[in-house]
Amino acid sequence: MQKTCAQCLASFEITEDDLAFYDKASPVLQGKTHTVPPPKLCPACRAQRRQSHFNYEFLYRRNSDKTGKSIVSSLSAEKPYTVYEQSEWWKDDWDPMEYGREFAENTSILNQIAGLQQDVPTMSLVTDCNENSEYVQYSGWDKNCYLCFCTDYSEDCMYTHSIYYSKNTLDCFMGNTLELCYECVYCNECYRVFHAQNCHNCSECRFVLDCQNCTDCFGCVGLRNKQYCMFNEQLEKQEYRKRLKEYKTAHHSVRTTMESALGTLKDTHACKATIGLHNEDCTGDYLFHCKDCTECYDCSELRDSKYCNSMRGGNDCYDISHWGHPAELCLECGGVGEGANKLLFCNCCWPNCSDLLYCSFCISCRNCFGCVGLRNKQYCIGNKQYDKETYDALASTIITAMVQQGEWGEYFPVTASPYAYNESVAQKYYPLSKEEILKRGWSWKEPEDNIPDVTKTIAGSMVPDALEDIPDDILNWAVVCEVTRRPFKILKQELQFYRDMQLPVPRIHPDERVRIRMMKRNPRKLFERTCDTCDRELQSTYAPGRPETVFCEECYLAEVY
Ligand SMILES: [Zn+2]
Ligand SMILES: [Zn+2]
Known part of the structure; x- marks a missing residue:
């Protein structure tokens, strides 16, 4: 069946297999299957809508609505949400059921659930089991990390995105098991690798692209099992060392020259149509050990799934962004995993949740509908407790109302997101100008810069070229980003890293650096x-x-x- 996207008007296909999946995922209440209809939006517009509900980049100071204490939150101070500091949220001294309500059938059910989402206390940050890592989001099991997003099991990292099991690593995007790495995009199992992309199992390399099992290489592309190569030329060890010394890698000007040289090399290098390894019958990009997956991106160990991104482990899922480990028979959710089973249109529900519809921040819950912030509950609707029979009857009635409103089978709209569009992940993958965002009736937020408490402000271009000329006093300065003009500070442990690794001090704001790194990957589009x-x-x-x-x-x- 061909459908026309209600948002972008593109034509998209719903196959027999898709219909079978929607049927299989549909809830059964009172013995009746409430079939999920095919979606109104095309896969890309659905991913955009879903990801507009997640903020992977911007953290703010606001006061906890529980204690008044100043906390770090993904929700800025003016957002009309009740925000508790993470540790306070997990305590038993407040009851999400106090916010319970009955949904009126004659008005938008999704809007009523969105209202509940505003009222029930939400976590300041979605994090778990971190140590000394106040400024991290969607991250867990980290130690001494700063401004790390979707970064798990890592230590002493800064400014990372989608990084796992890494140590002493700065400014990297997508990767596993990195140590002492810097400015890497999609690299795995690397040690002391700087300015690299698509490299695996490399060490002591700088300015490299698509290299595997290489050590001591500089300015190289597409090498396998090499050592002492410079601009893809094989050198003797002595010669390599001698020539490497000639490159003053701790100078900003050398970094700039090398980055453009690598860009030229990249243009001459053959690219693989998509990136992936050990997959069977899959389409998408950055896939590993996946089988029978269609149009999935950044996934591993995924099976029989379609339109998913950033999942590790799962099967039979459609339209899931993050994270699996595992998830089964889930449809259009963000941030679900650790045993998620049959979750439909949910946000941030884990672990061991099953049969949830339109729920968010529900922990270890089953058979709930339109609930927010519940723990270990069953048969709840709108944060009110029912017995099984009443639950089934009421859930059926609400679904019928949603069908009439045209809401059944649709995820929460962009307008129901707690975040402005340009704060959300959607802006990363589906970037829009301020005008375009406002024209669609979505919200825009001007970037907030707390003017740092500094003794001196210096333009990025005026930062000394050579690392050795950078005084300790730079820690008391604000550097004005060369691209965005936003001021930022260099932190003490960061400066130490640059000195230890002989890297120049950056002249670009951390947020802009993230954007530039993300631009190095291809769009999530085939x-x-x-x-x-x-x-x-x-x-x-x-x-x-x-x-x-x-x-x-x-x-x-x-x-x-
Ligand atoms: Zn569309
Ligand atoms: Zn060919």
């Missing part, structure tokens, strides 16, 4: 094109008009080995 060698038809995240040479898997492997 294009039909052909292999530049064998003309085979393939799907790639490289759009047909782009300058890169794009190879199918076979031609690519023939090229690099």
